[in-house]
Amino acid sequence: MILESAQLQVKPGMMNDFESNFRKASAIISQMPGYIEHELHKCVEHENKYLLLVKWQSITHHEVGFRQSPQYQEWKALLHHFYDPFPEVEHYIQIRLTTDK
Incomplete structure (x- = not known):
């Protein structure tokens, strides 16, 4: 599994339109072969900054x-x-932090 990461800087005053369009775009990406899941997070400190995380089967x-x-x-x-x-x-690839015994 691969984790795609992107910090998104949205132009000031466009956050509502961006979030609305992102909901529409979510339907597109979620239908793609190799797609696993995605999340969009809004930054607390900077209102126009977002973090997009997408899990794919491969790059x-x-x-x-x-x-x-x-x-x-x-x-x-x-x-x-x-x-x-x-x-x-x-x-990114995940680093396993525990060992199986």
Whole structure:
């Protein structure tokens, strides 16, 4: 499993529209092959800052399956005009902190 992380800076005054459009975009991403789940968190200290976390089966499911799909164009049209600056996306793998005995 891969965890995609993106800090989203939404242009001032556009948070309500962003959140509304994100609800629509959620239906798009949740139908993609390799998608597991996603969460959107709003920052407490900065009202226009969000954290997007998406779990994918693999990086390929995200980078190729989603980003090179027609559905990504819909996602992009719904969301990308809200960001300033455009977010940096990173991928993480989980480190197991316990050992099985």
